[in-house]
Amino acid sequence: MGKWTARDITDQQGRTFVVTGANSGLGEVAARALGAAGATVILACRDVDKAGVVAAQIGENAQVRRLDLADLASVREFAAGVEGVDVLINNAGVMAVPQGTTVDGFETQFGTNHLGHFALTGLLLDRITDRVVTLSSGFHRLGTMNLDDPNWERRKYNRWLAYGQSKLANLLFAYELDRRLSSAGSKVKSLAAHPGYAATNLQSHTASVWDKLMVVGNLAAQSAEMGALPELYAATVDTAASGSFIGPDGPFEQRGYPKSVGSNAKSRDRAVAAGLWGESERLTGVTYSFGK
Template sequence: MNKIAIITGANTGLGLETTKAFAEKNIEVVMACRNESKAEKAKAEILKEIPKAQLKILPLDLSSLDAVRSFAEKFKSEYNCLDILVNNAGLMIPPYGKTKDGFELQFGINYLGHFLLTGLLLEPLKNAAEARVVSLSSLAHKWGDIYFEDLQFQNNYDKQKAYGQSKLACLMFAYELDRRLKAQQLSVKSLAAHPGLSRTNLFRHLTGMMKLLTPFVYPFTQSAKSGAQPQIKAALDEKLAGGDYLGPSGFQEYSGKPKVVDSNAISNDKEKAKRLWEISEELCNFQYL
């Protein structure tokens, strides 16, 4: 039996490279993408490179909780089990905006949509022999905190802080999910990964000082293919444990081969993680584990 994987944002950047790596290993990939025409182009590109690739496109708009629910229902109507869920899709430092449900864009898309998606797919994950959930974080998880008093940045929008919060939330979610899975003695493992400094289209919204610094940072960056290696390893390396966090092994974790890395104290704050989980359940109107 071939393994089944879902990769969100599978048509570009890290998601595209992860899809190719899975296809090479005969893993059937459900490409969960917002833009179907871009997904079709990516699928054609992969099939040219890997003719044996088993790919299916299922539309997913993470900026709408209803769309997340529809995606999960559609997947479950066609598949009984899910071996790998890669919560990869993301948005980086855009101008202020809100999702269809009124959440700040980065918090809603990068984190909340994936929080709900994972919960809705728990049954097919449990049906697989040893399923894995891989959540994509970032070095930016160190940029700030979880701002419980203003999660949606309605008072003072700072796009960098909001991005940092969303990626810290993804990492705290990965750790808390693993604790909850272990507490219920489930065989599903939750891991996290970050790509270091990878050259993807996430950088399109850079402005001001960050844009000016880009030429100086560029020598430390790596390709999307290299940046995808930590999440690929997190999904496939059988030696890894639930709760592991993967990133590049080079200088400051900017680039290099993937390895297990540490994260900051806030990301390991269990009380904060529990509070974030409970608030996320309220915001999504969905409880699990």
């Protein structure tokens, strides 16, 4: 693959990207890089004021639309206002937060990181022309997809295991979407990516001792600019294969330049992926149509 950087992004004029969570962190870096390459970038964010600052710096090819992934009504409202999109980057997320629920009563991390993006992708799919990129994490290896209790209603809550489940769900979804698109004869791609260990504000909103530890830990982390490279590669490189998982090429995939990486056996379990898909459609009320 070589040492691919944001400077290698080809001209994106005439293409429209939706980037969730683009007001800060990896999403902001991705939006800026895509805007610099000439793309029209829709910053899909809950905090529209912060997103507005970023959009103003990108220029007239950037737009801000409100999207709260923890509220399915907001997801539907946002999707209804999008006329067309070439690439959807499911970037936004929360990490290791205290136990809580979304507006619709889902466990916060599963509801925001997975169900919100599942609903968004399904509602936009008939207008996506090129690909969907879904952000996962190396923490998917911590997760187990519990289809009997995905919202931690009967289990003792563990914020890190819940985060791992949500990131595993992201991968299961990305791979299953690839299979279903391929089966339908669609040219739309589905890829997954992860940033390795990148210094962003995601780790400072856990409301735990982790927030203080990250002040030290971030000294060893790679920059958000480096962490965003895998999702940018997955979103813009023509030869990036559908169904692939892009992450850093360094030791333990913690830092480095983008390359195709592997994932654990749980993420490749087709029966679990199909079960998650059905449960996600039931919970969100969003049923996918593949044009058959």
